[in-house]
Amino acid sequence: MSLNILSKIQRSSPGEPEFYQAVEEVVQSLEPLFAKEKKYLEYNILERIVEPERAITFRVTWIDDQGRLQVNKGYRIQFSSTLGPYKGGLRFHPSVTSGTIKFLGFEQIFKNALTGLAIGGAKGGSDFDPKGKSNNEIMRFCQSFMTELYRHIGDTIDVPAGDIGVGGREIGYLYGQYKRLTGSYEGVLTGKKIAWGGSLARTEATGYGAVYFAENLLASRNDTLEDKVATVSGSGNVAIYTIKKLYELGAKPVTCSDSRGTIYHEAGIHLHTLQQLKEQGKNESLEKYAEIHPDAKYTPASQYPEGRHPVWSIPCQLAFPCATQNELNLEDAKALLNNGCILVAEGANMPSTPEAVHAFLEAKILYGPGKAANAGGVATSQLEMAQNASMIQWSFEEVDARLKGIMQNIYLTASQTAEEFGQPHNLVLGANIAGFRKVADAMIDQGAV
Missing domain, CATH: 3.40.50.720 (NAD(P)-binding Rossmann-like Domain)
Structure with a gap:
């Protein structure tokens, strides 16, 4: 089965080795689950989940400080909205390709499911390199990037966050342009600064x-x-x-x-x-x-x-x-x-x-494994969404306590699932099965979507 899926995505998505690596790890981990519960094969969940619901690629043009027009490539891969709005970071780095974004978005599906929070999986970014750029150049790039992205996101649709190359400064420029274009003050991005909707403990x-x-x-x-x-x-x-x-x-x-x-x-x-x-x-x-x-x-x-x-x-x-x-x-x-x-x-x-x-x-x-151990960032991003929705701000101690509880629950979920399938030391298997099962069961409940 894993060979069939890998062959299919290699044909449909050529030249994306990191994406193939991420899919292969998940598929191999799921074989004990498929042997135990045939419904996932009957509903063809695997072939559905390895294909993003939507893949957006766009040109980003911006003016550098010398007045020259520069061109970069932008991406947003919306993999799964089964459990909630698309959620995942934006990465600005010269190494970014469609394969990088697809692997990160695919991982995000299961990571987000493990948190127990109502968020789907997505990822985005650009091959733009913020290093060596002035603040004004970064601002102009972010404004151009958001001018293309804004029509595909929203507080109940897709809520991007930061990642490599995208910190509070970049989130601020992106958010300002989103407000300018939509006239809406909403929690459409996470990783915002504290004064205008950010969450304490998000950086940490x-x-x-x-x-x-x-x-x-x-x-x-x-x-x-x-x-x-x-x-x-x-x-x-x-x-x-x-x-x-x-x-x-x-x-x-x-x-x-x-x-x-x-x-x-x-x-x-x-x-x-x-x-x-x-x-x-x-x-x-x-x-x-x-x-x-x-x-x-x-x-x-x-x-x-x-x-x-x-x-x-x-x-x-x-x-x-x-x-x-x-x-x-x-x-x-x-x-x-x-x-x-x-x-x-x-x-x-x-x-x-x-x-x-x-x-x-x-x-x-x-x-x-990363999809379990590094889920704290996206979990706290969802806590920021919750605070934005209720127009309040929690204390650092409250957010940190919730984060600690979420990480404990992720560990317990992964370890108990690994034990259920006879490999108690293998949290790769435990995390992949637990995350997949939650998403797959919801996909079955929601029909052929």
Whole structure:
């Protein structure tokens, strides 16, 4: 069955390897479910769910500071509205292609279903690179992007959020243009700033959620985060707030990275320095971190071993890949296991290659796949939607408490489902089956849509 589905999407969607990878992982996990419950085959759920309900591609033209007209490509892939309005981030990065957006949107279906909240799955973005652009250039791009996107979104239709390259600044420009075009002040985007409809704890949510998920994983073996050494990749919001929450719960994070290099600080990452270099629209090189802290070691990307990421060669008990897809390969996984790593919790989307995931599952370490472990961001986005709908704002403590409860429920749902199918250590299987079953049952209830 998996071969038939993969062959079909490879014919209909050529040249999208990340999308094929995401589909293959889900389909393989679902085979025990199909053997147990034939209705999903009878209703042809799988062939329906791998095709997005709507795929929008558009040209984005904007004027740079030199007065030259620039052209980028924009995407919004609306995969599933079965459980609620489409929900998923916008990514602005030169690596963005239709395949990137499709893989992210497909993952979003099951991630969003696992939260237990009323949200469907979508993703969008552009190959625009905000790095090196002025605020005015970013504003003009965002306004042009929204001029194309606005007719396809709305607070009960599709509610985009931020992702790589799209933070509070970009959300502000996008939101302002949406208001200008529609005359509506509504919760059509999440990740807004606090003064105009944002949610407290939204910035922290994905990183905090990954650590809460790790806390639940460790508790299943009567263990805690206390006094454990952690390696973290990335240096954006997810990595920064993973590092912050690790410190709060007693662990010691010792690494961070960006596209230019990696920091290893045996004494523990200095959070304030990292935030000074990377937050509020800054993107300083981590080389400056090593200048401020001479006891830290900086490795430029040009010196990485071929096909490897140095973060995963540093001895640790806990690993948090928080950068991007397929950043952790089989050799990295072997290095982690050989160095005594007992837990991997994914803060990024699909950061481990299939071979790396197989190695973690074979070793039976605690492994939290991205669609479960990094669901805190989208969960808190839905909490922002709820606050917007009722025109109120919850306290940081209330949102954080809800986030912690959601992450615990995601862990329990995935682990109980994995146990139901005889593989209690395999949360990949548990998360995929639990998310798919919720969406599929609703699709059956709603008929041939």
